[in-house]
Amino acid sequence: xxxxxxxxxxxxxxxxxxxxxxxxxxxxxxxxxxxxxxxxxxxxxxxxxxxxxxxxxxxxxxxxxxxxxxxxxxxxxxxxxxxxxxxxxxxxxxxxxxxxxxxxxxxxxxxxxxxxxxxxxxxxxxxxxxxxxxxxxxxxxxxxxxxxxxxxxxxxxxxxxxxxxxxxxxxxxxxxxxxxxxxxxxxxxxxxxxxxxxxxxxxxxxxxxxxxxxxxxxxxxxxxxxxxxxxxxxxxxxxxxxxxxxxxxxxxxxxxxxxxxxxxxxxxxxxxxxxxxxxxxxxxxxxxxxxxxxxxxxxxxxxxxxxxxxxxxxxxxxxxxxxxxxxxxxxxxxxxxxxxxxxxxxxxxxxxxxxxxxxxxxxxxxxxxxxxxxxxxxxxxxxxxxxxxxxxxxxxxxxxxxxxxxxxxxxxxxxxxxxxxxxxxxxxxxxxxxxxxxxxxxxxxxxxxxxxxxxxxxxxxxxxxxxxxxxxxxxxxxxxxxxxxxxxx
Amino acid sequence: xxxxxxxxxxxxxxxxxxxxxxxxxxxxxxxxxxxxxxxxxxxxxxxxxxxxxxxxxxxxxxxxxxxxxxxxxxxxxxxxxxxxxxxxxxxxxxxxxxxxxxxxxxxxxxxxxxxxxxxxxxxxxxxxxxxxxxxxxxxxxxxxxxxxxxxxxxxxxxxxxxxxxxxxxxxxxxxxxxxxxxxxxxxxxxxxxxxxxxxxxxxxxxxxxxxxxxxxxxxxxxxxxxxxxxxxxxxxxxxxxxxxxxxxxxxxxxxxxxxxxxxxxxxxxxxxxxxxxxxxxxxxxxxxxxxxxxxxxxxxxxxxxxxxxxxxxxxxxxxxxxxxxxxxxxxxxxxxxxxxxxxxxxxxxxxxxxxxxxxxxxxxxxxxxxxxxxxxxxxxxxxxxxxxxxxxxxxxxxxxxxxxxxxxxxxxxxxxxxxxxxxxxxxxxxxxxxxxxxxxxxxxxxxxxxxxxxxxxxxxxxxxxxxxxxxxxxxxxxxxxxxxxxxxx
Numbered sequence: 001x002x003x004x005x006x007x008x009x010x011x012x013x014x015x016x017x018x019x020x021x022x023x024x025x026x027x028x029x030x031x032x033x034x035x036x037x038x039x040x041x042x043x044x045x046x047x048x049x050x051x052x053x054x055x056x057x058x059x060x061x062x063x064x065x066x067x068x069x070x071x072x073x074x075x076x077x078x079x080x081x082x083x084x085x086x087x088x089x090x091x092x093x094x095x096x097x098x099x100x101x102x103x104x105x106x107x108x109x110x111x112x113x114x115x116x117x118x119x120x121x122x123x124x125x126x127x128x129x130x131x132x133x134x135x136x137x138x139x140x141x142x143x144x145x146x147x148x149x150x151x152x153x154x155x156x157x158x159x160x161x162x163x164x165x166x167x168x169x170x171x172x173x174x175x176x177x178x179x180x181x182x183x184x185x186x187x188x189x190x191x192x193x194x195x196x197x198x199x200x201x202x203x204x205x206x207x208x209x210x211x212x213x214x215x216x217x218x219x220x221x222x223x224x225x226x227x228x229x230x231x232x233x234x235x236x237x238x239x240x241x242x243x244x245x246x247x248x249x250x251x252x253x254x255x256x257x258x259x260x261x262x263x264x265x266x267x268x269x270x271x272x273x274x275x276x277x278x279x280x281x282x283x284x285x286x287x288x289x290x291x292x293x294x295x296x297x298x299x300x301x302x303x304x305x306x307x308x309x310x311x312x313x314x315x316x317x318x319x320x321x322x323x324x325x326x327x328x329x330x331x332x333x334x335x336x337x338x339x340x341x342x343x344x345x346x347x348x349x350x351x352x353x354x355x356x357x358x359x360x361x362x363x364x365x366x367x368x369x370x371x372x373x374x375x376x377x378x379x380x381x382x383x384x385x386x387x388x389x390x391x392x393x394x395x396x397x398x399x400x401x402x403x404x405x406x407x408x409x410x411x412x413x414x415x416x417x418x419x420x421x422x423x424x425x426x427x428x429x430x431x432x433x434x435x436x437x438x439x440x441x442x443x444x445x446x447x448x449x450x451x452x453x454x455x456x457x458x459x460x461x462x463x464x465x466x467x468x469x470x471x472x473x474x475x476x477x478x479x480x481x482x483x484x485x486x487x488x489x
Numbered sequence: 490x491x492x493x494x495x496x497x498x499x500x501x502x503x504x505x506x507x508x509x510x511x512x513x514x515x516x517x518x519x520x521x522x523x524x525x526x527x528x529x530x531x532x533x534x535x536x537x538x539x540x541x542x543x544x545x546x547x548x549x550x551x552x553x554x555x556x557x558x559x560x561x562x563x564x565x566x567x568x569x570x571x572x573x574x575x576x577x578x579x580x581x582x583x584x585x586x587x588x589x590x591x592x593x594x595x596x597x598x599x600x601x602x603x604x605x606x607x608x609x610x611x612x613x614x615x616x617x618x619x620x621x622x623x624x625x626x627x628x629x630x631x632x633x634x635x636x637x638x639x640x641x642x643x644x645x646x647x648x649x650x651x652x653x654x655x656x657x658x659x660x661x662x663x664x665x666x667x668x669x670x671x672x673x674x675x676x677x678x679x680x681x682x683x684x685x686x687x688x689x690x691x692x693x694x695x696x697x698x699x700x701x702x703x704x705x706x707x708x709x710x711x712x713x714x715x716x717x718x719x720x721x722x723x724x725x726x727x728x729x730x731x732x733x734x735x736x737x738x739x740x741x742x743x744x745x746x747x748x749x750x751x752x753x754x755x756x757x758x759x760x761x762x763x764x765x766x767x768x769x770x771x772x773x774x775x776x777x778x779x780x781x782x783x784x785x786x787x788x789x790x791x792x793x794x795x796x797x798x799x800x801x802x803x804x805x806x807x808x809x810x811x812x813x814x815x816x817x818x819x820x821x822x823x824x825x826x827x828x829x830x831x832x833x834x835x836x837x838x839x840x841x842x843x844x845x846x847x848x849x850x851x852x853x854x855x856x857x858x859x860x861x862x863x864x865x866x867x868x869x870x871x872x873x874x875x876x877x878x879x880x881x882x883x884x885x886x887x888x889x890x891x892x893x894x895x896x897x898x899x900x901x902x903x904x905x906x907x908x909x910x911x912x913x914x915x916x917x918x919x920x921x922x923x924x925x926x927x928x929x930x931x932x933x934x935x936x937x938x939x940x941x942x943x944x945x946x947x948x949x950x951x952x953x954x955x956x957x958x959x960x961x962x963x964x965x966x967x968x969x970x971x972x973x974x975x976x977x978x
Contacts, residue, residue, distance in 0.1 A: 016535035019528070020509065027512060031520070035704035036722035039508070042760060046505035050539050215524035233525035271531060 003066035004074060008272065010063070011081060014054045015271040019229060021047050026228040026235055030220040041104065048100065055088045073274070076455045080273035083156070091139050099132050103400045110398030119369050119387045126397060127365045130358050133402050137359055147359040150403035154280040155410060157457050160356050163406045166413065166472050167349045173476050175379070177483060178342050182332060184487040187325035191316035194245040198311050202245075203238055203252040205307070210256045210290055211442040212236070213263045225251040227258035227287075230277075231270035234262045245308070246327060250291050257290030258283055260442060264450030274454035280404060282458045284411020285418055286445060292341055292412075293419040293478065294441055298324045299433035307436070325486050332380060334389035342483055343380075345412060350375050351394070351405040359402055414462045416475025418445065421466040492555035493563060497761065499552070500570060503543045504760040508718060510536050515717040515724055519709045530593065537589065544577045562763070565944045569762035572645070580628050588621050592889045599887030608858050608876045615886060616854045619847050622891050626848055636848040639892035643769040644899060646946050649845050652895045655902065655961050656838045662965045664868070667831050669978040671821060676814035676975070680805035683734040687800055691734075692727055692741040694796070699745045699779055700931040701725070702752045714740040716747035716776075719766075720759035723751045734797070735816060739780050746779030747772055749931060753939030763943035769893060771947045773900020774907055775934060781830055781901075782908040782967065783930055787813045788922035796925070814975050821869060823878035831972055832869075834901060839864050840883070840894040848891055903951045905964025907934065910955040 001009070024044055032040060064082055069075040091099075106125050113122035137146025148159045200219075207219060213234075222237035229235055236255035241247045261277050269275035277283040294300055298321075305323035308315065317323045330340045336347035354371055357363035363371055372391040373384045384390035396404055422444040423429055432440055448465035455461075462470045483489075490498070513533055521529060553571055558564040580588075595614045602611035626635025637648045689708075696708060702723075711726035718724055725744040730736045750766050758764035766772040783789055787810075794812035797804065806812045819829045825836035843860055846852035852860055861880040862873045873879035885893055911933040912918055921929055937954035944950075951959045972978075 012531075013535040013538065016528075016532045017539070020513065020532050020536055023513065023516065023532075024509065027516065031707065033703070033705050033707055033722060033724075035702070039505075039721040039759065042501075043505045043509050043512075046502040047509055049502065050506070213524070214522070216522050218520065218522055232528040233522060235522075270528065 002068070003063045004068055004070065004078075007060065007063035007067050007081065008077065010054070010057070010059070011077075011273060012271050014051065015273070015275065017047065017051055017054070019231070019233070019271070021051065022229050023233070029222045029224075029226065030237060045100075045104075052088075052096070055084065056093075060085050073269075073455065076274050077272055080454055084273070087140065087153070090142070091136055095132070095135055095139065099136060099400060102128055102132055103398075106398045106400070107395060110392070110395060114388050114392040117387045117392070119392065122392065122398075123365055126368075129397065129400050130365055130402075133400050134359055134361065137402075145360070147356045147403065150359060151406065152403075154404050154407050155458060156279060157459060158281070158406075158410070163352060163410070164356075167352060167406075167409070170345060170409075170472050170476060171349060171379075173480065174342065174346055177480055178330075178346070180489040181330045181342055181483050181487045184489050186331070187329055187486070188316065188322065189326050189329060190245065192312065192314075193242050194312055194315070196240045196242060199240050199242070199245050199248045200238075202307060202311055203248050206249055206252055206304075207236070207256050209436055210253055210295075210438055211260050211446075212256045213260075216263055217259060219252070225255050227255045227262070230262045230265070230275055231267075234259045245312075249304070250295060253295040254287045254291040257287030260290070260446070261286040261450045264446040265453035266451050269453045269455075274452075276453060278452075278454045278456070278461060279458035280407035281410035281414060282449065282461060284408055285414030285462065286411075286450065288411050288415040289419050289445060290442070293415055294433065294438055296327050296341070297430070297433060299430035300436075300438065301327050302434045303436040328482070328486055330483065330487070332382065334376075334384060335393055341412075341479060345409045346379050348405050348409040350379055351396075352409075355397065355402050355405060413472050413475050414470055416472070416478050417462060417466045417468070417470045418449065420474040420478070421468070422448075491557070492552045493557055493559065493567075496549065496552035496556050496570065497566065499543070499546070499548070500566075500762060501760050503540065504762070504764065506536065506540055506543070508720070508722070508760070510540065511718050512722070518711045518713075518715065519726060534589075534593075541577075541585065544573065545582075549574050562758075562944065565763050566761055569943055573762070576629060576642070579631070580625055584621070584624055584628065588625060588889060591617055591621055592887075595887045595889070596884060599881070599884060603877050603881040606876045606881070608881065611881065611887075612854055615857075618887065618889050619854055619891075622889050623848055623850065626891075634849070636845045636892065639848060640895065641892075643893050643896050644947060645768060646948060647770070647895075647899070652841060652899070653845075656841060656895070656898070659834060659898075659961045659965060660838060660868075662969065663831065663835055666969055666972060667819075667835070670819045670831055670972050670976045673976040673978050675820070676818055677805065677811065678815050678818060679734065681801065681803075682731050683801055683804070685729045685731060688729050688731075688734050688737045689727075691796060691800055692737050695738055695741055695793075696725070696745050698925055699742055699784075699927060700749050700935075701745045702749075705752055706748060708741070714744050716744045716751070719751045719754070719764055720756075723748045734801075738793070739784060742784040743776045743780040746776030749779070749935070750775040750939045753935040754942035755940050758942045758944075763941075765942060767941075767943045767945070767950060768947035769896035770899035770903060771938065771950060773897055774903030774951065775900075775939065777900050777904040778908050778934060779931070782904055783922065783927055785816050785830070786919070786922060788919035789925075789927065790816050791923045792925040817971070817975055819972065819976070821871065823865075823873060824882055830901075830968060834898045835868050837894050837898040839868055840885075841898075844886065844891050844894060902961050902964050903959055905961070905967050906951060906955045906957070906959045907938065909963040909967070910957070911937075 021044065024040070024047065028040055060081070064078065064085065067078055069078050106129050109125045110122060113119070133150065134146055137149045140146070140149035145160060151158050151160060151163070204219060208214070216232045217234045217236065220235070220237050221239060223239065225237050225239055227234065227236045236252070236259050238248055238252040238255065261283055265275055301324045302320040305317070305320045317326055328340070330342045332343065333339060336344070339347055354363065354368065354375070358365065358368065369387070369391050376384050376390065422441055425444060426440045429440055432438070449461055452461055456464065459470060510533065513529070513536070517529055549570070553567065553574065556567055558567050595618050598614045599611060602608070622639065623635055626638045629635070629638035629641075634649060640647055640649060640652070693708060697703070705721045706723045706725060709724070709726050710728060712728065714726050714728055716723065716725045725741070725748050727737055727741040727744065750772060754764055790813045791809040794806070794809045806815055817829070819831045821832065822828060825833070828836055843852065843857065843864065847854065847857065858876070858880050865873050865879065911930055914933060915929045918929055921927070938950055941950055945953065948959060
């Protein structure tokens with residue numbers, strides 16, 4: 001075997017073991033008995049130890065030096081292996097161990113403190129997490145910006161400065177839209193009880209409509225919906241609130257977007273470095289396209305209204321137009337995960353500025369709550385009423401996920417570009433979606449984005465798909481047009 | 490850390506990874522999407538590669554040489570690690586790899602050939618499996634009997650000769666009992682349709698009655714019921730036939746017996762070599778005690794009759810006595826897994842003789858079908874009508890599980906001894922079981938057998954529990970008394 005082949009064979013086993021780790025995560029969130037948590041932590045720890053040993057295996061350096069890629073796909077493989085290996089080797093083993101040990105405990109502390117509204121109790125843990133992530137960022141940046149180095153884990157090639165510039169361009173238009181919309185009359189919401197089994201049945205139908213491949217997946221209930229796995233085993237979860245069916249339906253469509261990306265990657269890339277979604281931002285561009293630009297469109301909600309009437313009877317909404325408005329109701333609120341399309345990115349931008357300042361040492365953990373609350377009042381116009389509605393609401397920072405938040409909005413931005421481009425390519429799309437057929441749109445995304453996996457850099461795959469340079473413009477145009485029309489503003 | 494501590498820490502991670510492999514097996518049989526099989530095979534292969542590398546890690550030899558056990562528990566740990574390491578190192582790596590590669594394919598060939606009733610198609614694969622297992626047995630036996638070496642994998646300390654002597658002593662009494670019973674009038678069976686959901690609900694109730702710890706387990710459906718996992722995550726499966734509720738109920742009780750053993754082991758032994766059932770025979774002694782000696786007793790079926798009447802109404806059985814007879818109906822048949830208590834061991838004995846002759850080279854694969862059919866006619870009095878009812882019925886040989894079959898009957902023998910001893914210790918047991926309370930019996934088994942895990946050798950743990958030398962006598966006495974009374978013979 002050549003050095004390239006040896007490296008790829010070694011890497012393939014690592015990828016297979018990483019899939020096993022993902023499967024344990026799925027198990028833990030869906031079917032694991034509650035008394036198994038401590039043993040499971042040891043099982044995952046042992047597997048992570050195996051993965052870390054493989055990722056730092058000294059043979060990789062030799063293989064990388066000698067390997068000759070046979071083609072462009074092989075070059076992409078080597079590029080990703082090289083990047084991952086360089087990243088892993090930059091972080092001292094002792095720091096990596098301390099990060100792993102701290103994060104596995106910090107999430108439990110966060111959950112406990114959030115339930116008690118106890119910011120002071122969480123601060124020592126958060127301080128430790130931030131210190132460790134600052135150290136990791138510094139080790140990775142090697143003199144550069146530590147926050148940029150952390151962002152690079154989730155969105156290769158993106159920097160804090162580029163994100164800040166984009167967000168600064170977005171904020172005024174979003175704030176202006178928000179103010180106009182909240183000044184107008186709010187549409188009616190749905191009323192009634194929507195039984196769990198019927199919601200799940202329609203949710204499965206929606207997954208099928210959006211192209212979910214059931215032969216390589218399944219859907220289960222979980223507290224927080226997620227998609228898990230790559231290649232031939234990509235599972236999703238959803239949740240049910242019997243008075244709010246949109247929670248279930250749009251969680252499902254969102255996760256189908258993530259899963260369709262993984263399922264749509266060229267089968268020849270399975271269990272290789274390029275055999276998974278290329279970045280968090282591009283991943284989110286798929287889930288958000290499916291959920292919002294397609295799933296919450298006037299055309300598709302027209303079909304969904306008919307199906308919901310057939311399944312649930314009368315639920316207080318007179319016609320498809322009122323239903324479209326109900327699906328897209330804009331409502332102020334404290335919680336990011338419950339936010340509508342107008343508010344969502346404002347939540348993300350705020351977290352981005354705060355976490356970037358934390359990592360760069362411009363904001364201290366002790367001052368985070370005041371900074372959060374000041375900023376929330378400035379952007380959202382109301383005061384935070386309690387920590388679980390404020391700085392304790394998200395799990396991310398307790399898990400050390402600094403640099404992750406901005407990829408949510410980046411995903412929305414990319415979704416704006418992609419759907420603008422696919423709409424130009426598919427003139428009859430709305431007519432198809434009115435009949436519950438989104439296959440032209442999902443097929444376009446599969447062909448232009450999903451099948452490539454990690455073959456191109458994140459921004460490149462979006463640019464190639466769209467045929468133009470990605471920017472925030474299409475998303476903002478879409479939001480202003482859509483909500484301007486719904487609210488008559 | 491001392492050498493002992495280093496070895497135990499290393500071993501603990503290996504045990505944790507072995508639990509992960511078990512969890513993948515559970516996933517595959519219960520929830521895995523059908524299209525995921527090929528990828529899963531790679532995932533399991535990668536994990537097995539990691540486990541094999543750990544089990545042959547050269548540091549183990551050094552640790553074993555230097556390790557000083559601090560106490561008797563530590564000595565038992567070292568004994569099991571030493572045995573496992575010696576066993577693993579005796580098999581050449583190339584042979585181990587060939588065995589793994591062959592078995593992963595052979596099971597599929599067997600399933601395909603069984604569905605086509607195609608013995609000739611299966612023979613080349615079976616020949617390869619037998620050749621490999623002969624070679625493995627020879628490598629392990631180092632001049633001794635290769636079949637004994639294979640038996641030792643499942644039942645340490647047991648030999649083919651000892652099993653043959655026991656089985657020879659059992660056969661005449663079982664054949665005589667079988668002939669008497671089949672000459673008498675057969676009791677009535679249940680009639681009706683028993684809906685799946687109701688069966689599963691009562692099945693969960695039975696699991697609870699037999700002491701299954703739900704906080705560390707769950708029950709799901711699978712084609713072939715099994716118990717999976719050790720320590721704090723021990724899951725079981727069952728199956729449902731809507732016209733035969735006993736299939737579901739007694740499969741569940743059987744698997745609860747296996748699971749209760751794993752759950753009942755001293756919590757301090759978890760993720761160590763002694764933290765799991767000590768042998769297949771002792772494991773089966775628990776499942777068979779739960780299922781047969783307790784679950785099919787006159788006392789317990791009295792309670793079950795009442796519950797089934799409450800749940801299902803009239804199902805053609807007039808009273809508890811008729812129900813007891815229906816549960817214990819003796820029926821001739823080709824299939825081992827459907828056999829009653831009278832026939833079951835005759836099936837096992839036949840397989841034992843055939844597989845021992847195959848491994849010792851006294852029987853060739855080409856002659857197996859004729860040997861099977863001759864022997865079946867001699868022991869069961871009827872001719873095999875087709876291969877899927879004959880030599881193609883069991884998966885074991887295609888998986889290379891030679892030496893496994895006799896542990897089923899050994900488990901029955903041990904169950905006979907254990908339940909004789911526990912009945913002597915618990916005089917009011919039948920009165921309790923008539924009220925659906927088997928806790929005194931399961932508590933006795935947990936205290937005397939289950940909690941020890943691998944602390945003692947298999948036969949020793951049974952001897953210590955019973956207070957007498959285990960033999961086939963109690964099982965035969967029990968069967969003759971029980972079926973003699975039911976059939977009036």
